[in-house]
Amino acid sequence: MTESDGAFGGRVRPSGVERVVDVRLSTMHGEFLAIGYLDRESADEQMVLVYGDVEREGALTRVHSECLTGDVFGSKHCECGDQLAAALDAIVREGHGILVYLRGHEGRGIGLLAKLRAMKLQAEGMDTVEANLALGFPADARDYKVAADILHDLDVPSVRLLSNNPLKREALLRHGIKVTEQVPLLIAPREENLSYLWTKRERLDHYLPHLDGAVE
Template identity: 85%
Template sequence: MTVSDGVFGDSVRTSGVERVVDVRLSTSHGDFLAIGYLDRESGDEQMVLVYGEAEKEGALVRVHSECLTGDVFGSKHCECGDQLTAALHAIVTAGRGVLVYLQGHEGRGIGLLGKLRAMKLQAEGLDTVEANLALGFPADARDYRVAAEILHELGVRSVRLLSNNPLKREALLRHGIKITEQVPLLIPPREENMSYLWTKRERLDHYLPHLDSVAD
């Protein structure tokens, strides 16, 4: 994949986040430092999991958009829950890293009810982009300012970004995050989410080369 070791545009260093609480969190993946933040601009409460010394160069970082249906209920419609699990495993295996879990990103930023309405339209034949647009939403309404501000506050110098999404990479670069590598997070597709994944690849430019072998 194309990577960057520089910063795109001007860094945004004026923090809109307040670090509220730090607490050790033992999980099935490992023991993390959980840090709670308040986004002063939106009022959203945000949380990150830090493993090891993330301040060093090249920390493995996953910026994960909340997905109630996938992360909590194990929906087969998307790969979000599997990506969350894989990201936590990868961070622990690497020995250090950060997972930023972003509230307010449900349904690529259109909210839970909007997402459920979009899923209903997809069941009726629209793809995920068409469904969002039909409801009057952008194809992707997410903003990554708060993720960048949290990473700056943590003192993360540069990241190896766990993501297939070029727009996420570009957004973090615009907010002054130095990205040394973009690391794909490829999850074996299911029959239930193949159409969804193809749309992400063909219409949203996500890096999903493993779909070719499934198609063959």
């Protein structure tokens, strides 16, 4: 058996992703099958965590954008790290599901150093959208084709998408992924990220109804 063989068979599809390796990964949330992919178009290395049988309708799925500051260092500036943990817990409770971890999405697609520069502008009074635009970037530069390619490779017939972002759902639909439901992933706001969350709600149309009782 080669590295690319395994539970899912190590296929290369015309979509542009190559399944390279799969291995069991025990985490504090549960035991997952970790699958490593190569994006043949960008050369980015991508990873997905699979729990249980996902070749079924409505697999609970989180497409999570890489956030070094939130996912690794626990930054209070965003809710990314909390969302990552909550999504993994929800998938385990569900009994089956997928977490696609998208590298190259740092700062809504502008990269780590640019994100840190944008955070500095936010500390000086700009909101997250204004900061990206001031640096010459779009408000959201992310592309979800590789996520769709991975889900196609996993033979997932449809997903229940764990996300507050309507653009993420629209992007997956555009790339041929059937989304049967968009499931909110709401994290209690902190004083440090409340303004950031309001901007995501008011300027990026994220579904964040739990902010109604919070004062910006």
